Amino acid sequence: MDTQQQQSAIKGAKVLMVGAGGIGCELLKTLALSGFEDIHIIDMDTIEVSNLNRQFLFRRSHVGQSKAKVARDAVLRFRPHISIRSYHANVKNPEFDVDFFKQFDVILNGLDNLDARRHVNRLCLAADVPLVESGTTGFLGQVTVHVKGKTECYECQTKPAPKTYPVCTITSTPTKFVHCIVWAKELLFAKLFGDKNQDNDLNVRSNNSASSSKETEDVFERAEDEDIEQYGRKIYDHVFGSNIEAALSNEETWKNRRRPRPIYSKDVLPESLIQQNGGSQNCSVADDDSTVSAMPSLGLKNPQELWGLTQNSLVFIEALKLFFAKRKKEIGHLTFDKDDQLAVEFVTAAANIRAESFGIPLHSLFEAKGIAGNIVHAVATTNAIIAGLIVIEAIKVLKKDADKYRMTYCLEHPSRKMLLMPVEPFEPNPSCYVCSKTPLVLEINTQKSKLRDVVDKIVKAKLGMNLPLIMHGASLLYEVGDDLDDIMVANYNANLEKSLSELPSPVINGSSLTVEDLQQELSCKINVKHREEFDEEKEPEGMVLSGWTQAPATNGESASTSNNENVSDVTESSSGPEIASKKRSFSETQPENHKKEAENIESEDEDLMEIENPMIVSKKKKRVE
Amino acid sequence: MDGEELTEQETALYDRQIRVWGAGAQRRLSKSHVLVSGIKGTVAEFCKNIVLAGVGSVTLLDDRFVTSEAFNANFLILPDENAYVGKTVAEVCCDSLKEFNPMVHVSVEKGDLSTLGVEFFNKFDVVIIGYSSRATKKAVNETCRKLTKRVAFYTVDCRGSCGEIFVDLQNYKYAKKNPDETVECELTFSSFEEAVSVPWKPIPRRTAKLYFATRVIELFEETEGRKPGECSVSDLPSVLKLKKELCEGNSVSENHIPDSLLERLVSSNSEFPPACAIIGGILGQEVIKAISGKGEPLKNFFYFDAEDGKGVIEDISKA
Numbered sequence: 001m002d003t004q005q006q007q008s009a010i011k012g013a014k015v016l017m018v019g020a021g022g023i024g025c026e027l028l029k030t031l032a033l034s035g036f037e038d039i040h041i042i043d044m045d046t047i048e049v050s051n052l053n054r055q056f057l058f059r060r061s062h063v064g065q066s067k068a069k070v071a072r073d074a075v076l077r078f079r080p081h082i083s084i085r086s087y088h089a090n091v092k093n094p095e096f097d098v099d100f101f102k103q104f105d106v107i108l109n110g111l112d113n114l115d116a117r118r119h120v121n122r123l124c125l126a127a128d129v130p131l132v133e134s135g136t137t138g139f140l141g142q143v144t145v146h147v148k149g150k151t152e153c154y155e156c157q158t159k160p161a162p163k164t165y166p167v168c169t170i171t172s173t174p175t176k177f178v179h180c181i182v183w184a185k186e187l188l189f190a191k192l193f194g195d196k197n198q199d200n201d202l203n204v205r206s207n208n209s210a211s212s213s214k215e216t217e218d219v220f221e222r223a224e225d226e227d228i229e230q231y232g233r234k235i236y237d238h239v240f241g242s243n244i245e246a247a248l249s250n251e252e253t254w255k256n257r258r259r260p261r262p263i264y265s266k267d268v269l270p271e272s273l274i275q276q277n278g279g280s281q282n283c284s285v286a287d288d289d290s291t292v293s294a295m296p297s298l299g300l301k302n303p304q305e306l307w308g309l310t311q312n313s314l315v316f317i318e319a320l321k322l323f324f325a326k327r328k329k330e331i332g333h334l335t336f337d338k339d340d341q342l343a344v345e346f347v348t349a350a351a352n353i354r355a356e357s358f359g360i361p362l363h364s365l366f367e368a369k370g371i372a373g374n375i376v377h378a379v380a381t382t383n384a385i386i387a388g389l390i391v392i393e394a395i396k397v398l399k400k401d402a403d404k405y406r407m408t409y410c411l412e413h414p415s416r417k418m419l420l421m422p423v424e425p426f427e428p429n430p431s432c433y434v435c436s437k438t439p440l441v442l443e444i445n446t447q448k449s450k451l452r453d454v455v456d457k458i459v460k461a462k463l464g465m466n467l468p469l470i471m472h473g474a475s476l477l478y479e480v481g482d483d484l485d486d487i488m489v490a491n492y493n494a495n496l497e498k499s500l501s502e503l504p505s506p507v508i509n510g511s512s513l514t515v516e517d518l519q520q521e522l523s524c525k526i527n528v529k530h531r532e533e534f535d536e537e538k539e540p541e542g543m544v545l546s547g548w549t550q551a552p553a554t555n556g557e558s559a560s561t562s563n564n565e566n567v568s569d570v571t572e573s574s575s576g577p578e579i580a581s582k583k584r585s586f587s588e589t590q591p592e593n594h595k596k597e598a599e600n601i602e603s604e605d606e607d608l609m610e611i612e613n614p615m616i617v618s619k620k621k622k623r624v625e
Numbered sequence: 626m627d628g629e630e631l632t633e634q635e636t637a638l639y640d641r642q643i644r645v646w647g648a649g650a651q652r653r654l655s656k657s658h659v660l661v662s663g664i665k666g667t668v669a670e671f672c673k674n675i676v677l678a679g680v681g682s683v684t685l686l687d688d689r690f691v692t693s694e695a696f697n698a699n700f701l702i703l704p705d706e707n708a709y710v711g712k713t714v715a716e717v718c719c720d721s722l723k724e725f726n727p728m729v730h731v732s733v734e735k736g737d738l739s740t741l742g743v744e745f746f747n748k749f750d751v752v753i754i755g756y757s758s759r760a761t762k763k764a765v766n767e768t769c770r771k772l773t774k775r776v777a778f779y780t781v782d783c784r785g786s787c788g789e790i791f792v793d794l795q796n797y798k799y800a801k802k803n804p805d806e807t808v809e810c811e812l813t814f815s816s817f818e819e820a821v822s823v824p825w826k827p828i829p830r831r832t833a834k835l836y837f838a839t840r841v842i843e844l845f846e847e848t849e850g851r852k853p854g855e856c857s858v859s860d861l862p863s864v865l866k867l868k869k870e871l872c873e874g875n876s877v878s879e880n881h882i883p884d885s886l887l888e889r890l891v892s893s894n895s896e897f898p899p900a901c902a903i904i905g906g907i908l909g910q911e912v913i914k915a916i917s918g919k920g921e922p923l924k925n926f927f928y929f930d931a932e933d934g935k936g937v938i939e940d941i942s943k944a
Binding site: 030032033049050053054056059060078079080301302303370375377378382391392395406408410413414418419 | 630631633636637638639640641642643644645646648666670673674677678679696698700702703704724725726727897898899900901902903905906907909910913920921923927929931933934935936937938939
């Protein structure tokens, strides 16, 4: 390689790094050592203790500070004469527009979520700036190069949708621990501590549900003067006892299934809980919400320890009491957060009690937290390797060495003797709706579905648009932006609640919609096809978007080299935006990734992996059953 | 296996990696002692990786005084003259590494690898020899093999954008995870001397050219009395001549080792930092595997070349 030419290409380059986490720290270090002198870095996150095992530019004293800024300062210590500019911000912010992206020679992604990756991909396409994309999970990782017109874009191949569960598996017939976690987190926790107005499938629908629904509603209401422990026991008995009994009355359900065992608090816990060690009153020193814990007062220390039914029941009651005693103000608007100790304790306990009831093996708090929080396995070595590979590709991009671009997989077990396997990149997919202008087809019931459904489930969730605008011919149906006047906003809001065929410019079979995102400079056409009926289990959204064709499977040599069963495409965190639209299914919270080799090559960094209560976010209209 | 539990602090800090290799492996890591010599770019990367992983101790051996040459690819040395003047590379790197993880004991030993005795090496579970001569690698490897306890022995080199890792785990048992069960496997490794003395003729043709090229350079440096890595493009004619002799002696064709590869190796007098990150990362991963006894270890050479981007394992053992 011509080192002289290479060095001057590196010196003169202006690069943007998106993400200063696990990959980002390694990448910034390697870029600086390699001679890059003008580096910009964006990250919205702040530093947490669990980052320190691999994000080596950060110290314990930095916890709480901006990752981008601390990373910059740390690298300037060993390379003081280069320029690094940090932005503590979300890459989706409007200031990072196409013009902003255009100033760079290459964009380097070290991101942790599908949403931001797609956003950056679109801006790179619009600004015509090459993108080097990356991801790791455990010992697996990959680096890909996306150059407009030369290689496929990040969205040329559809990303596998996250695994989802039928509602009844979660509400009535769990068979795995993850089902219990989803139930505890997205139903019970949300019901007790989240927004009361949201739909919730917590109560089983037994044969006589119509009559009992009224009274079960009241179970969750706590009277002002009701004793918290009594209230906790009432909830306990309802969800683990009578709800299970009600479900058992549905004989049909249990014909070929193991029958669950109802559990009542009086069978597990003493009549009245005597507070040990002073009880909940003084168990937490600080009033910092994230440190309130039920464990110390119960003498529980080790998060890896397996609790029995009694211990889980004690944690359940204690955690619930602490929420009311210490965090009353938050009740009504809490969502599960893996860094919220008390929430993790409550969800662990509830999931374990339910698991016990259904004969499913119990799990430790450590394991339950991983499942509930969608925590991605992460180690420093893989990130270091991937960062090295990113820099190698970035240099090729700067030298415009298009023939040498490679996507590289980092494997846990060698494949054809290789631990690092380079593969020729794919060509752009001619039917990609992002980088080519192929129209999409939307099958929908134009008389029943509202414009809001299209915006939420298709435009935002599926197409990943940030600031969308929808047009039908010359008629503007919907847009988002700061510069809209009140009348327009009122109009758009009115449109949202109308069915497609009732819109001022009716959208019917054969209509063609133009959907644009001005920030991403992405525009696509959607041809509408009216359809009367949809299968509730298979097509839970009540509409079907097609045109997401896969890239051709064969592509010369690259196909043969990538035809390896160990390797799949870049997949994404299970919190991809697709989830938000799942109407009657739950997202899987735990990709059992490092067991299934490379099936789920994920993004490094756990921190944005939260599932935002998918089924609760979506406005759900239940049909009469 | 060992009853001691991880502390609350360890569980919080190592949370994400415990989810990869388990609490048992983390405990074994925290009780292991690693000796590292020759701290240039790739080894600096390796040190960072195992300090972050949380080994019990890391002992650094590198008596070179810090010069501007030492900065290359080594982010453990801050370019502040006040901080490094009069200090050895090991001392300066030790200060930086301590900051990465206060739970790991990082220290410095002085001395020449080839003169340190058996009892010195007995203190370690893992020995890493970076950028050393062929003679030193052989000598230390033999010393480690004489110990009653098993020491995991590694050598690592990086020239320009190419690198080599050699692994000797002697007789090594490990747990291999199959879809349904975990089975115990056993491997027998060759010593460095044995592995580099294997006749070339029977080695499959598709074997990484870097294996042969590195042997040529190694021998050249030894016969010319050069320090490891101390070659330049002016040495190319002599190196090519040596290559010819070696190929003839091994009854293989001269095309076995491309001249262009040898040219790249002799003319790169500094490490390519991305290659350091990659090779140091692979080495870190292998050491973690060897300590934890989890996962199939690399046997017994690893090569990376940024030119083609391949990271290849070669098993070249005595017959």
